[in-house]
Amino acid sequence: MSFLSRRIKELRLAGMLLSRLPMGALKDPVPTLPDARWAYPMVGLALGVLMSLVAYLGMLMGFSNGIVVLLVVAFGVLLTGGLHEDGMADLADGFGGGQTKAQRLEIMRDSRIGSYGVLALGLTLALKAQAMFAVFASGAVAWPLLAIAVSSRFFMLAVQEYLPPARADGMGFNASETGGWRIWVGLLVMILSVIPLGSAAIAVLFAMALASLALGFQAKRLIGGQTGDVLGAVQLAAECAGWLALSLYV
Template sequence: MTQFSRRVKELRLAGMLLTRVPMGTLSDPVPELPDARWAYPLIGLALGLVMAVVAGIAQALGFHYGVIALLVVAIGVLLTGGLHEDGMADLADGFGGGHTKSRRLEIMRDSRIGSYGVLALGLTIALKAQAMFVVFQSGAVLWPLIIMAVSSRFFMLAVQEFVPPARQDGMGFKASKTGGWRIWAGLALTVVIVWPLGWSGLVALLAMAGVAAALSFQAKRLIGGQTGDVLGAVQLATECAGWLALSALL
C-alpha cells in the first residue's frame, strides 16, 4: 500500500468517526483509529465548507442572519449525527450528577439525558448561535464557519494527544496514542486556516485552547482522563468559545 492510499484510508476512517456521511467500506488492511487522528481538522474543513455553502445560499436568498445561524447549527448536527452534542450532554450529566469516578463514568455511558445535560447542551447551542449571529452581522459569514469547524476538531486531536484515556475501552481509549507527526499535521492545517483572520483568529484560538485545557483538567480530575464524550464536549465547547471570542472582536 502506498503512503497516499494509506492517508486516504485514514481520512475516510476519520470521516466515519466524526460524521454520518457515507464513506463506503474500508478494505484490508484497515487503519487503526489513532492513525486517523491527523485528519480530524481536515474533516472539519469539509464540514465547514458545506456549512459555508449553506450560509452563502441562505444569505443570497435574503434570510435574516439569526435564521442563517440556526440553519448552520442544524446542518452541522445533521452531518455529524449530533455526535458532539451527545458528548456534551453526557459529560454534563456525569460531571454534575456523579460523586465518584466510577459513578460519573457510569452516568456518561447512560444513553438517557438528565437535567444537567439538557441545560449544558441548550445553553451551549444558544450561545454559539447567538455569537454566530453577531459575527455574521459584522459581515464575516463564510470564512469563520470554516475556521471554527477546523479548529474545534484540532482541539479534539490535541486532547487525545495530551490527556490519557479514562477507560480501558471506548473511543477515547482506542483512538489514544501519543507522539508522532499527527498532532503537528493537525496544527499546521489549523494555523493555515486561521491565518487570514490575523489577530482576531489568534485570540479566538487562545480562547478555544483555554476552554479545551479547562475541560481536560476537569476530566482528569473527575474521571481520570478523556473519553469519547469528553472529546465530543471539547469540540462543541471550543467551537462555542471561538464564536464568542470572534463576536467580541468583530
C-alpha cells in the same frame, strides 16, 4: 500500499468517526483510529465548507441572519449526527450527577439525558448561535466557519494526545495514542485555517485553547482522563469559545 493511499484511508476513517458524510467501505488493510487522528481537522474543513454553502444559500434566499445561523447550526448537527452535542450532554450529566469516578463514567454511558445535560447543551448552543449571529451580521461567514470547524477538531486531537483514556474500552481508549507526526500535521492545518481571521486569530485560538484546557483538567480530575464524550464536549466547547471570541472583533 502507497503513502498517499494510506493517508486517504485514514482521512476516510476520520470522516466515518466524526461525521455522517458518505465515505464508502474501507478495504483491508484498514487503518487504526490512532492512525487517523491527524485528519480530524481535515474533517472539520469539509464540514466547514458544507456549512458555508448552506449559509450562503440561506442568504441568497433572503433569510435573516438569525434564521441563517439556526439553519447552519442545525445542518452542522445533521452532518455529525449530534456526536459532539451528545458528548457535551453526557459529560455534564456525569460530572454534575456523579460522586465518584465510577458513578460519573456510568452516568456518561447512559443514553438518557438529565437536567445537567439539558442545561449545558442548551446554553452552549444558545451562546454559539448568538455569537455566530454577531459575526454573520458583520459580513464574515465562510472563513469563520472554516477556521472554527477546523480548530475545534484540532483541540479534540490535542486533548486526546495528552490525556490518558479514562476507560479500558470505548472510543477514547481505542483512538488513544501519543507521539509521532500526526498532531503536528493537525496543528499545521489549524494554523493555516485561522490565518484569514487576521488579528482576531490569536484571541480565537486562545479562547478555544482555554475552554479545551478547562474541560481537559476537569476530566482528568473527575474521571482520570478522556473518553469519547469528553472529546465531543471539547469540540463543542472550543467551537463556542471561538465564536464568542470572534464576536468581540466584529
